[in-house]
Amino acid sequence: MSDLLPRLAAIVGDKQLLTSPTDTAPYCLDWRKRYLGQPLAVARPGSTAEVSALVKLCRETGTPIVPQGGNTGLAGGATPDASGTALVIALGRMNKVREIDAANNSLTVEAGATLKSVQDAAAQAGRLFPLSLASEGSCQIGGNLSTNAGGLAVLRYGTMRDLALGLEVVLPDGRILDALSGLRKDTTGYDVKHWFIGAEGTLGLITAATLKLFPRPSAVATAFVGVASADEAIAWLGRLRERFSDRLTTFEIVADVCLKLVETHIGGARRPFVAPWSLLVELTDGGDEARLVDDLVEWLAEQAFVDAVVAQSESERQALWTLREAISEAQAKDGVSLKHDIALPSSAIPAFLRDADAALEAAFPGVRIVAFGHAGDGNLHYNLSYTRPGNAKLYDDEEAANAIVYDAVARHGGTFAAEHGVGQLKTHWLARYKDPVALELMKTLKAALDPQQLMNPGKVLG
Numbered sequence: 481m482s483d484l485l486p487r488l489a490a491i492v493g494d495k496q497l498l499t500s501p502t503d504t505a506p507y508c509l510d511w512r513k514r515y516l517g518q519p520l521a522v523a524r525p526g527s528t529a530e531v532s533a534l535v536k537l538c539r540e541t542g543t544p545i546v547p548q549g550g551n552t553g554l555a556g557g558a559t560p561d562a563s564g565t566a567l568v569i570a571l572g573r574m575n576k577v578r579e580i581d582a583a584n585n586s587l588t589v590e591a592g593a594t595l596k597s598v599q600d601a602a603a604q605a606g607r608l609f610p611l612s613l614a615s616e617g618s619c620q621i622g623g624n625l626s627t628n629a630g631g632l633a634v635l636r637y638g639t640m641r642d643l644a645l646g647l648e649v650v651l652p653d654g655r656i657l658d659a660l661s662g663l664r665k666d667t668t669g670y671d672v673k674h675w676f677i678g679a680e681g682t683l684g685l686i687t688a689a690t691l692k693l694f695p696r697p698s699a700v701a702t703a704f705v706g707v708a709s710a711d712e713a714i715a716w717l718g719r720l721r722e723r724f725s726d727r728l729t730t731f732e733i734v735a736d737v738c739l740k741l742v743e744t745h746i747g748g749a750r751r752p753f754v755a756p757w758s759l760l761v762e763l764t765d766g767g768d769e770a771r772l773v774d775d776l777v778e779w780l781a782e783q784a785f786v787d788a789v790v791a792q793s794e795s796e797r798q799a800l801w802t803l804r805e806a807i808s809e810a811q812a813k814d815g816v817s818l819k820h821d822i823a824l825p826s827s828a829i830p831a832f833l834r835d836a837d838a839a840l841e842a843a844f845p846g847v848r849i850v851a852f853g854h855a856g857d858g859n860l861h862y863n864l865s866y867t868r869p870g871n872a873k874l875y876d877d878e879e880a881a882n883a884i885v886y887d888a889v890a891r892h893g894g895t896f897a898a899e900h901g902v903g904q905l906k907t908h909w910l911a912r913y914k915d916p917v918a919l920e921l922m923k924t925l926k927a928a929l930d931p932q933q934l935m936n937p938g939k940v941l942g
Contacts, residue, residue, distance in 0.1 A: 484541055488523055488567065491533045496573070498522040507568050510559045511552050511615075512819075515904065517560035519546065522568040528648060528656060528687040534569060535685065536654030543567050544937050547681035549623030550594065552615040554819065555903025557627065557680045557939050566937070571622050574687060577601045585693040586645055586662040591622025591686050598691070607693040610637040614805050622686045628678035630899035635856030636729040636764075637694065639899070640677060647673040648688035652930040660690050675925065680901050681936040683929050697729075697764035699772040702797045706755025706786035710830040713757050716783075717826060717856060720761060723779055727772075730762035731856030733829075738807045738852045745810040749802055753787035760804045807852055811863060815871050817850065818878055820862040822889050823898035826855055836888040840864065843884060844877065859898040886913060907942035 571592035646661035791797035
């Protein structure tokens with residue numbers, strides 16, 4: 481329709497409808513620079529009413545819609561295709577905190593707010609919003625919900641699905657679902673908010689959410705511990721849980737190759753010791769910090785390990801966290817890699833590593849495996865490079881390498897998509913690994929809510 485662009489501009493204003501290649505360029509390339517698309521335009525609405533009007537017009541004209549938050553996704557889920565027919569709806573202007581109810585430990589915020597701004601708003605109210613990601617300064621709440629983000633504290637607080645009390649969603653026909661609620665109990669039928677969490681914008685467009693808050697911990701104890709094997713690492717997880725229960729907030733495992741990369745590429749970063757595997761352990765509670773640190777030190781003194789460091793100040797704590805959080809940046813500086821965001825029962829991680837490592841080495845002698853992640857909740861980042869000398873033609877080996885990894889994941893009861901989503905990167909793996917009945921139900925729900933297949937086409941279900 482020749483009048484589509486003027487009609488879109490009439491909804492959001494001329495300045496908030498971007499059409500020139502220069503203006504739309506930041507919205508066309510994904511975070512990893514793997515997918516480059518070309519939209520019809522980028523609309524930047526300022527309210528839920530404007531989002532609804534945009535979606536209604538797109539439905540009328542058969543225009544595909546690509547919702548986009550901070551554009552920090554790692555599976556291409558927020559990138560338009562190259563057809564030039566899709567409208568990107570970018571929610572960055574919708575960034576207000578609508579309400580903080582400290583007594584109810586809840587916060588209602590628009591989807592375009594960055595994760596960091598939500599953390600800060602909670603802190604100003606004397607509360608904690610516990611989701612923590614390396615991209616928290618730029619990722620947005622809508623995207624966090626749409627991928628069911630997890631991060632560094634799932635062990636204690638859960639994923640975004642666990643942290644969401646209610647949602648406001650613009651449906652594919654433009655109607656507004658008002659399921660915002662601060663309730664923790666409500667058995668009035670289906671809990672429809674869960675349809676949209678993890679759906680990557682394929683069922684509707686999240687515009688606001690009510691999120692859980694928690695009391696801010698007054699005590700933090702952080703340790704970096706070296707162990708001889710992945711088996712020992714997982715055994716430590718069990719012992720820490722038995723001793724410290726839900727005070728155990730973070731349990732990360734890091735292979736030594738990861739720390740070598742960080743030392744090489746991140747200025748000022750130094751690992752405190754050399755060990756085959758390192759654990760980043762953090763405890764939090766509401767008591768006295770000195771006592772919590774003493775409890776951890778006393779317990780560590782009774783354990784066997786290669787070496788260990790306990791942070792004695794906030795600067796030391798941040799230095800230990802840098803060793804973990806800088807791994808992705810260091811690996812990016814080192815060169816391209818094949819990334820696998822997988823999840824397994826924590827107990828299955830050591831067997832998976834033996835299985836997958838051996839299969840990959842047999843197929844690609846000399847392959848480099850960079851393994852690290854949130855072992856406390858079973859989420860492992862298992863990244864590959866150097867399938868050939870000099871890391872040449874890495875992407876030519878991607879399908880074969882992925883099949884080896886994902887087959888091993890399946891054998892050990894895991895999933896090929898833990899917290900980064902399916903996006904457009906992994907759609908073809910759903911038919912291979914997803915339960916066929918579950919896949920049929922997903923397609924049925926998609927057809928019921930979005931019969932024109934306009935919401936984020938080509939993502940998740942393909």
